[in-house]
Amino acid sequence: MNSTPAAELRWQPSAPVDLVRTLRPLCHGAGDPVARFVDGTFWWACRTPEGPGRLAISSDGGQVLARAWGEGADWLLAAAPGLVGDGDDWSELDVSGHPVLRQVHRDRPGVRLTRTGRVLDSLVPACLEQRVTGEEAFRAWRLLTRAYGEPAPGPDEPRLWLPAEPARLLAVPVWDWHRFGVDAKRYQAVRAAATVAHRLEECVELAASQGLEAARRRLALVPGVGPWTVAETTVRALGDPDAVSVGDFHLSNIVGFALTGAARTDDATMLELLAPWAGQRARVIRLIRLSGLTPPKYGPRFSPMDMSRI
Numbered sequence: 001m002n003s004t005p006a007a008e009l010r011w012q013p014s015a016p017v018d019l020v021r022t023l024r025p026l027c028h029g030a031g032d033p034v035a036r037f038v039d040g041t042f043w044w045a046c047r048t049p050e051g052p053g054r055l056a057i058s059s060d061g062g063q064v065l066a067r068a069w070g071e072g073a074d075w076l077l078a079a080a081p082g083l084v085g086d087g088d089d090w091s092e093l094d095v096s097g098h099p100v101l102r103q104v105h106r107d108r109p110g111v112r113l114t115r116t117g118r119v120l121d122s123l124v125p126a127c128l129e130q131r132v133t134g135e136e137a138f139r140a141w142r143l144l145t146r147a148y149g150e151p152a153p154g155p156d157e158p159r160l161w162l163p164a165e166p167a168r169l170l171a172v173p174v175w176d177w178h179r180f181g182v183d184a185k186r187y188q189a190v191r192a193a194a195t196v197a198h199r200l201e202e203c204v205e206l207a208a209s210q211g212l213e214a215a216r217r218r219l220a221l222v223p224g225v226g227p228w229t230v231a232e233t234t235v236r237a238l239g240d241p242d243a244v245s246v247g248d249f250h251l252s253n254i255v256g257f258a259l260t261g262a263a264r265t266d267d268a269t270m271l272e273l274l275a276p277w278a279g280q281r282a283r284v285i286r287l288i289r290l291s292g293l294t295p296p297k298y299g300p301r302f303s304p305m306d307m308s309r310i
């Protein structure tokens with residue numbers, strides 16, 4: 001395949017950019033066929049409104065270099081600044097009252113929230129991640145994409161795959177979902193999203209014109225898409241600075257431990273703790289994640305169930 005980019009863009013960001021910590025949330029496991037880091041360069045395959053494309057983003061002497069291939073190359077280059085968090089303003093975030101968060105914020109000035117502008121690309125893996133371990137979800141995402149996606153344009157290495165189109169998601173038979181280890185509730189959510197994919201992609205413009213809450217409400221209309229899945233989608237696709245993944249198996253405990261030292265915290269208490277940062281809670285959660293603070297573990301470890309063997 002052609003290794004010469006169809007287009008390139010080099011720019012000097014207005015603020016420091018930490019590519020790895022900003023873009024890592026787009027990688028669903030180390031073997032993600034759609035998004036990955038290779039030797040410091042972020043590679044991403046995407047179905048843009050203008051056609052399929054591949055994007056490579058790297059840092060070069062304080063500048064950011066974006067290279068793109070395929071019919072969607074121009075769209076990807078236009079989206080690249082938002083992808084690395086240009087315009088994601090953390091200047092009003094005040095964590096001065098919490099020493100750990102203040103230290104992380106000072107040590108990681110280049111961390112931003114990414115904004116892909118592609119809703120289904122974030123919603124489908126979020127649906128697959130509902131109520132299961134990361135290992136199970138990442139495996140399902142790999143198998144689904146390689147079976148029903150297609151190779152991305154651009155160089156042979158790294159080998160990337162385009163996510164499955166909505167029509168192909170709707171064509172996945174029950175036995176393949178079973179083979180991928182995806183239960184009925186999760187694949188029904190994926191199918192419901194694929195059925196209204198065009199309306200969901202409108203959430204990008206909806207957020208810009210009517211606000212993020214309007215986009216959240218539209219996503220929540222999809223059967224099987226609850227608050228956790230909405231937040232996991234909007235924080236990546238729309239750069240939602242207030243996304244909180246309520247219902248996450250670990251998040252409330254991590255937030256509670258970081259902010260109070262409590263080993264166990266429920267969702268209601270987590271929301272109370274985050275209330276002083278209303279409007280910027282996703283940024284605070286990102287700092288907590290980066291702090292490395294985790295609560296002590298009690299009880300037996302959860303063992304994933306391989307549905308494909310049932």
